[in-house]
Amino acid sequence: MTQGEKRKLWVGLAFISPWLAGFLVFTVFPVCASMFFSFCDYDVLTKPVWVGTLNYRDMFTDSVFWKSLYNTLYYTMFSLPLGLVIALIIAVLLNQKLHGRSLFRAVYFLPSLIPVVASAMVWLWLLNGNFGILNHMLEWFHIKGPQWITDEKWTKPSLILMSIWGCGNTMVIYLAALQDVPRALYESAEIDGAGAWVKFYHVTVPMISPVIYFNLIMGIIGSLQVFAQAYIMFGGGGPNRSVLFYVMYLYQCAFDYHQMGYASAMAWILFLIILFLTWVATRSTRQLIHYGGE
Numbered sequence: 001m002t003q004g005e006k007r008k009l010w011v012g013l014a015f016i017s018p019w020l021a022g023f024l025v026f027t028v029f030p031v032c033a034s035m036f037f038s039f040c041d042y043d044v045l046t047k048p049v050w051v052g053t054l055n056y057r058d059m060f061t062d063s064v065f066w067k068s069l070y071n072t073l074y075y076t077m078f079s080l081p082l083g084l085v086i087a088l089i090i091a092v093l094l095n096q097k098l099h100g101r102s103l104f105r106a107v108y109f110l111p112s113l114i115p116v117v118a119s120a121m122v123w124l125w126l127l128n129g130n131f132g133i134l135n136h137m138l139e140w141f142h143i144k145g146p147q148w149i150t151d152e153k154w155t156k157p158s159l160i161l162m163s164i165w166g167c168g169n170t171m172v173i174y175l176a177a178l179q180d181v182p183r184a185l186y187e188s189a190e191i192d193g194a195g196a197w198v199k200f201y202h203v204t205v206p207m208i209s210p211v212i213y214f215n216l217i218m219g220i221i222g223s224l225q226v227f228a229q230a231y232i233m234f235g236g237g238g239p240n241r242s243v244l245f246y247v248m249y250l251y252q253c254a255f256d257y258h259q260m261g262y263a264s265a266m267a268w269i270l271f272l273i274i275l276f277l278t279w280v281a282t283r284s285t286r287q288l289i290h291y292g293g294e
Contacts, residue, residue, distance in 0.1 A: 038265035043258040055265035065266070067241055068249035075156055075245065076223040079163040084215055087167040091174035092200070105175070112168030119166070120232040124149065127158050149233065152242035159243060162229055170215050177211035178204065206290045213281075213289050220277050224270065227251065246270060 001009070013020075038055055040048035059065045094105050111119070126133050127148035135145030148158040181204060189199045205212070227247040230238075236252075237244030250270070254263035
């Protein structure tokens with residue numbers, strides 16, 4: 001490197017040094033510290049004591065850990081595909097030429113802008129088994145609504161319903177991808193006699209497949225870390241811990257029970273679960289993703 005290039009390098013490093021310092025202090029150090037603490041008995045208030053893999057071995061005999069993992073996987077198994085499909089259907093409908101299209105787009109996107117606490121409080125009112133609007137509407141069809149937030153059979157479905165209501169972000173990403181699909185492909189398909197379903201399956205889906213893949217991966221990461229809505233609405237995990245999700249239990253171990261070492265081990269197990277599911281999703285969809293330059 002010449003003298004001038006070295007000077008430009010140091011100037012550039014000086015400009016990004018605040019970000020580098022923040023990244024090292026608030027990201028790299030906590031990650032490394034959590035790895036160390038996961039092998040320790042640590043309650044934050046006293047010095048960590050090295051216990052090896054005890055925290056990881058304790059998980060296999062912790063029934064609450066398995067309950068939280070089951071609740072999280074159950075929620076992910078239903079909320080993720082439903083959210084992806086419904087968001088895609090809404091995006092396809094809003095991509096059509098119709099009057100008031102901008103208004104409908106705003107209406108469907110607004111729920112994703114509402115703060116989590118506010119939306120959770122509204123849904124507590126909507127899902128009230130005795131006075132809630134949802135059960136009141138079901139009565140119009142002579143259907144007796146369940147106790148959404150007090151019956152353990154309905155607590156997870158209520159949160160799945162909430163997740164579908166807030167699929168506006170996914171819908172907007174789909175909508176942007178749909179607007180980039182070349183019109184010439186649809187016109188060619190119409191000339192060949194293709195109907196609406198054939199055009200959707202053989203033109204739309206392949207052209208937006210990278211966006212579907214992106215939403216799938218982000219959905220896996222987000223649904224496995226569900227926390228705020230369940231914590232606000234159900235506190236300690238709902239009736240019989242029916243909505244005690246993985247991150248909720250991790251939070252309880254760290255800040256309620258002061259088992260920071262155990263919570264750190266849980267965090268690394270969650271990282272491995274997300275990594276594995278992301279790898280599975282990537283491997284299984286590799287032949288289905290079509291990029292524009294290919």
